[in-house]
Amino acid sequence: MAKLFIPVILGTGRRGRNSEPAAQFGHQLVEQAGANTEFVDVRDSARTTTLVDWMDNASDTDAWVETASRADGFIIVTPEYNNFFPCELKIFLDQTLKPYRRKPAGLAGVSSGNWGGTRVVEELRVLTSRLGMVPVQPPAYFPNIESLFDDDGKPTNTELVEHTQPMIDEVLWYAQALKSAREAQ
Numbered sequence: 453m454a455k456l457f458i459p460v461i462l463g464t465g466r467r468g469r470n471s472e473p474a475a476q477f478g479h480q481l482v483e484q485a486g487a488n489t490e491f492v493d494v495r496d497s498a499r500t501t502t503l504v505d506w507m508d509n510a511s512d513t514d515a516w517v518e519t520a521s522r523a524d525g526f527i528i529v530t531p532e533y534n535n536f537f538p539c540e541l542k543i544f545l546d547q548t549l550k551p552y553r554r555k556p557a558g559l560a561g562v563s564s565g566n567w568g569g570t571r572v573v574e575e576l577r578v579l580t581s582r583l584g585m586v587p588v589q590p591p592a593y594f595p596n597i598e599s600l601f602d603d604d605g606k607p608t609n610t611e612l613v614e615h616t617q618p619m620i621d622e623v624l625w626y627a628q629a630l631k632s633a634r635e636a637q
């Protein structure tokens with residue numbers, strides 16, 4: 453059976469961002485689960501305006517469109533900014549539409565406080581659903597992000613794998629099931 457391909461998106465381009473180790477951690481867990489993955493940083497294609505036309509599926513030379521087309525599912529790790537996701541994440545995802553359809557999305561929120569981005573996850577559930585993805589339950593949360601990882605990117609909380617793994621496992625389950633269903637059509 454072909455390996456699943458699940459890119460992990462870091463949803464903020466903010467200078468001095470603390471979310472990066474959380475996204476790297478998710479990326480490692482996907483790898484350890486035996487899937488192919490890629491770390492996708494919205495900063496690499498940061499744009500201040502939306503470029504595509506309405507319902508455009510973007511040029512097939514765009515790196516993200518190509519990656520999203522090959523993906524069997526997505527994991528999105530994003531901080532909460534005023535209870536919402538960073539605009540660069542929305543502009544990034546709006547580059548295309550069709551490659552998202554009928555593929556699972558694992559949602560992960562990050563915050564400096566105790567809640568780990570619970571509100572941004574609910575907003576992201578609405579957005580990913582509108583994009584045609586299937587947002588899975590449960591999400592993952594990365595609270596107190598400033599002290600959640602050490603300088604080497606290792607979790608300081610021994611329960612972090614246990615808290616994050618269910619989201620990864622669910623994405624992989626849906627990725628396999630929906631891939632089989634798409635291929636059977």
Ligand SMILES: Cc1cc2nc3c(=O)[nH]c(=O)nc-3n(C[C@H](O)[C@H](O)[C@H](O)COP(=O)(O)O)c2cc1C
Pocket residue numbers: 464466468469470471472531532533534535536562563564565569597598
């Ligand atoms: C513009 C802005 C708005 C923020 N709004 C929230 C918020 O609504 N809720 C929250 O828990 N944290 C909020 N934070 C703090 C983030 O949780 C904090 O920056 C954390 O380190 C994660 O984001 P980062 O990757 O940008 O560092 C905000 C931070 C910024 C820069």
